[in-house]
Amino acid sequence: MPEREMLFREAISEAMREEMQRDSSVFLIGEDVGPSGGIFKCCEGLFEQFGPQRVLDAPIAEAGYIGLSVGAAMTQMRPIAELMFGDFALLAMDQIVNQAAKIRYMTGGQCKVPMTIRLAMGAGRSSAAQHSQSLQSIFAHVPGLKVAMPSTPRDAKGLLKSAIRDDNPVLFFEDKMMYNDKGAVPEEDDFIIPFGQAEVKRSGTDATIVATSSMVTVALAAADKLAEEGLDIEVVDPRTLMPLDEETIVSSVRKTGYALVVDEAPQSYGATAEIAARIGEKAFDYLDAPVMRIGAADLPIPFSPPLEFPTIPDVERVVRAIKDQRGS
Amino acid sequence: MAKKPSGSKRPPKKSAAKKKSKTQRMPSLRAPADTLWLMYRKMSEIRLFEEQVWDVYTRGLMPGLAHLYIGEEAVAVGTCTALRDDDYITSTHRGHGHCLAKGGQLDRMMAEIMGKEAGYCRGKGGSMHIADMSVGILGANGIVGGGFGIATGAALSSKLRNSDQVSVCFFGDGASNQGIMLETVNMAAAWDLPAIYICENNQYGEHTPYQAVTGVEDIADRAKGLGLEGVIVDGSDVLAMFDSVNQAVDKARTGGGPTLIEAKTYRFHGHHVGDAQTYRTRDEAEWWRTNKDPIKLLSDYMVDNGVAKQEELDAIYEQVEREVLNAIEFGKDAPLPPPEQAYEDLYA
Ligand SMILES: Cc1ncc(C[n+]2csc(CCOP(=O)(O)OP(=O)(O)O)c2C)c(N)n1
Ligand SMILES: [Mg+2]
Numbered sequence: 001m002p003e004r005e006m007l008f009r010e011a012i013s014e015a016m017r018e019e020m021q022r023d024s025s026v027f028l029i030g031e032d033v034g035p036s037g038g039i040f041k042c043c044e045g046l047f048e049q050f051g052p053q054r055v056l057d058a059p060i061a062e063a064g065y066i067g068l069s070v071g072a073a074m075t076q077m078r079p080i081a082e083l084m085f086g087d088f089a090l091l092a093m094d095q096i097v098n099q100a101a102k103i104r105y106m107t108g109g110q111c112k113v114p115m116t117i118r119l120a121m122g123a124g125r126s127s128a129a130q131h132s133q134s135l136q137s138i139f140a141h142v143p144g145l146k147v148a149m150p151s152t153p154r155d156a157k158g159l160l161k162s163a164i165r166d167d168n169p170v171l172f173f174e175d176k177m178m179y180n181d182k183g184a185v186p187e188e189d190d191f192i193i194p195f196g197q198a199e200v201k202r203s204g205t206d207a208t209i210v211a212t213s214s215m216v217t218v219a220l221a222a223a224d225k226l227a228e229e230g231l232d233i234e235v236v237d238p239r240t241l242m243p244l245d246e247e248t249i250v251s252s253v254r255k256t257g258y259a260l261v262v263d264e265a266p267q268s269y270g271a272t273a274e275i276a277a278r279i280g281e282k283a284f285d286y287l288d289a290p291v292m293r294i295g296a297a298d299l300p301i302p303f304s305p306p307l308e309f310p311t312i313p314d315v316e317r318v319v320r321a322i323k324d325q326r327g328s
Numbered sequence: 329m330a331k332k333p334s335g336s337k338r339p340p341k342k343s344a345a346k347k348k349s350k351t352q353r354m355p356s357l358r359a360p361a362d363t364l365w366l367m368y369r370k371m372s373e374i375r376l377f378e379e380q381v382w383d384v385y386t387r388g389l390m391p392g393l394a395h396l397y398i399g400e401e402a403v404a405v406g407t408c409t410a411l412r413d414d415d416y417i418t419s420t421h422r423g424h425g426h427c428l429a430k431g432g433q434l435d436r437m438m439a440e441i442m443g444k445e446a447g448y449c450r451g452k453g454g455s456m457h458i459a460d461m462s463v464g465i466l467g468a469n470g471i472v473g474g475g476f477g478i479a480t481g482a483a484l485s486s487k488l489r490n491s492d493q494v495s496v497c498f499f500g501d502g503a504s505n506q507g508i509m510l511e512t513v514n515m516a517a518a519w520d521l522p523a524i525y526i527c528e529n530n531q532y533g534e535h536t537p538y539q540a541v542t543g544v545e546d547i548a549d550r551a552k553g554l555g556l557e558g559v560i561v562d563g564s565d566v567l568a569m570f571d572s573v574n575q576a577v578d579k580a581r582t583g584g585g586p587t588l589i590e591a592k593t594y595r596f597h598g599h600h601v602g603d604a605q606t607y608r609t610r611d612e613a614e615w616w617r618t619n620k621d622p623i624k625l626l627s628d629y630m631v632d633n634g635v636a637k638q639e640e641l642d643a644i645y646e647q648v649e650r651e652v653l654n655a656i657e658f659g660k661d662a663p664l665p666p667p668e669q670a671y672e673d674l675y676a
Contacts, residue, residue, distance in 0.1 A: 031533075031534065031536070032534050032535045032536055034536070035535075035606075035607065036534075036535035036536070036606065036607055039534070057536050057540060057541060058541065059502070059505035059533070059541035059542065060472045060473070060502040060503060060505050060506060060533050060541075061505045061506055061507060062506075063507050064505070064507060087470075087471075088471070091471070091473075091506070125392070126391030126392040126443070126454065127392060127393070127470075128392065128452075128453055128454050128456060128457055128470060129452075129453075129457075129470075130456075130457075130469075130470035130471050130474075131456075131470055297670065297671070299670060299671065299674060300452075300674075302451065302452045302670050303391065303392060303443055303449070303451060303452055303453055303454030303457070304391065304443030304444070304451030304452065304454070304664060304665055305391055305443060305664075306443075306451075306664045306665060306666070306667055307443075307451060307452065307665055307667060307669060307670040308670075310667045310670065311670050
C-alpha cells in the first residue's frame, strides 16, 4: 500500500476530513475549531471546506456542547467533539458518564450514541496540573464507553476513522507531545484500524513491554538501549484500552516470560493495573518474574520542569525496570 | 517573532496644550488624590510587569504559557482598590493583574512564573496558578470558570462566620458561558451572599469573538434573570470601576447580596504571547490602544485635575520599572526546586 509521511495532527485532520466527506451526518464541534483551526491545529482547513453548519465553534461550555453532542448522536447525527485539553472532560463528566455511556443500555437498546470525543492528554509542556492529565483509565472504567490511544500518525488516522464510524461513544486520546511527530500513513481513503487490535510494534523474545500512546515511543527507545546490552524486547501497543486485545498481550507474555506495562497516567488504579492483572490471570504459569508497571507519580502534574519531568515515565526508568525485573 | 508590544514604553504623554488645565482645580475629584496615585502606581506596575513577562517568555526564560493583562489594568485595579486586604478574590488564567492589584509581590510572582522555588507556589503552579492566601488571593485558575465555585464558597464562608469580608470573582466573557456561573450566582442571589462577580468582557475567548457564541450582547443582562443587580462599566476607566465596585462592596458588606459588574475592556495583546491574532484586525486593536489605554486615561485625568504633573507621573513610572526589573533579577537568580519537592504539598 503506498504511503505518505505526515504529522500526527495532519493524520487527525485528514481522518476527520475524509469521514466528513463520506458521511454528511458527521460534524465537528469544539472551542476554536472553526476559522482558527483548533489550538493544536488539528482542524485546519475543515471550516473552509465544510462551513459553519458542520464545523461549529462552541462557547466555553464543555458540559453544554458535549451534552448537545449526545443528543445529536441519539438523533441520527455523528458528532466529533474536540475537548482541547482532555482535562476539560471533567467539566462534562455527567454528560459523558451518566448520559452518553448509559442511555442506550438504560433504554433497552432503543438508541445508539455514535459520537467521538477527541481530547489532548499528557504532560511535558509545563502546562501544570489542570492542563496535563492523562484521564484514560477513568473513562475505560465506565462501561458503555470505548477508549482509543493512538501512538503514531498511522494509528491516529486509522483509529479515528474507526471511532467516527463506531456506533458508540468513543474517547479518543491524543498525546499533545505527539502532534508534530511524523510518520508514514497509507494513501488509501478507506484505511481504518479496527478497535480491539493490538499491534506488536517491535518483536522480541526476552521480555514484553505493553505501552500506550506516547509511552510506545519511550518503550521503543528503551528497547533499542536494551538491545545494545543483548536483550531482545517485544513492544506491544494495545491501541484501544476498551476494547482491550488481551490475546495479543497475553500471547506475547507467554512467549517472553516477562511483562512490564507502561502508561502515562498516575500509576495507582490505572490502566497499567488492569493490564497487569489480566496478564497475571492469563499468563501466570509463563511468568519468570512478577509483572511490573510504570506510570506517572501519583501526583497532580507540577509546573516547573525539574519537578514535572521526573514524575512522568521516561526511557531510563523503563530500562531500569526491565533490568530490575531480571535481577540484572 | 512578534514585535515588541506597543505600549512597551510608557503611555503617551499629555500634550502641552492640555497640561495647562492643571491649574484650574475641579470642584471635586472622583476619588481622593492619594487613591488616584495609588491606582496609577498599581496600573503601571501591572503594565510594566506584563511587558517584562512578554520579554521573559520571548527569551525562553519561563516555561508554559503567558496570558497578558495589558489593556485591562483598570478592571483589576479599580476593583481591588475598593477591597480590604482580608477580602477575597478568585482570578483566571489571565491573572497577573488581579494578583498584583490585590497585593501580590512582584518578586515572588516572577519567581513562580519562572518555575522557581521562591515563587508563590514553590514552582508547582506557574503563571496560571498564582495564589497568595495571606492577602485573600484564592488563586488564579487554569479552568475557565474555575473561580465561580471558590469565590461564591468564600462568600458563603464569610456569611456563616458572621464576617463582613466580601468575595470577588473575576471571570471572562468566555467563562460567562460555563454552566457553573448560573449555579453559583443563583445561590449567591438566593442567599444574599457577599459576592461580586466581575465579568471582564474583552470581547474574545481565545480566538472566538464572544458575540459568535453568546446569546446576549451585554452579559450584565443575565443578572436580571438570576435575581441580582447587573451593571455595565467602562473597563478602561479605573474611576468608573472603582466607583461601581465600591457600591457593590458596600451592599455586600451590609448584607445586601451580590452584584454582577460587566467591564467592557480589551486585551491589547493576543490570547497568549505568540498568538498570531488572525481573528481580529490590527485597526481594531490599534483603536483600543489609542483611545482606551486605561493608564493614559487616568494620567490625563490626574493632570487635568491638577492632582499630578506629567513629570511626577513619569517619575513614578520609572521607579516602578526599576522595581519590576529587580523582580526579574530576583526570579532569574532564584534556584529551581529540587525534584523531591514534587512529592510535597499533596495532602494536608
Ligand atoms: C474549562 C476550560 N475550557 C477551555 C479552556 C481553554 N481556554 C483557556 S483561556 C480560554 C478563553 C477564555 O476566555 P475568557 O473567559 O473570555 O477570558 P480571556 O482569555 O478573554 O481573558 C480558553 C477557551 C480552559 N482553560 N478551561
Ligand atoms: Mg475574553
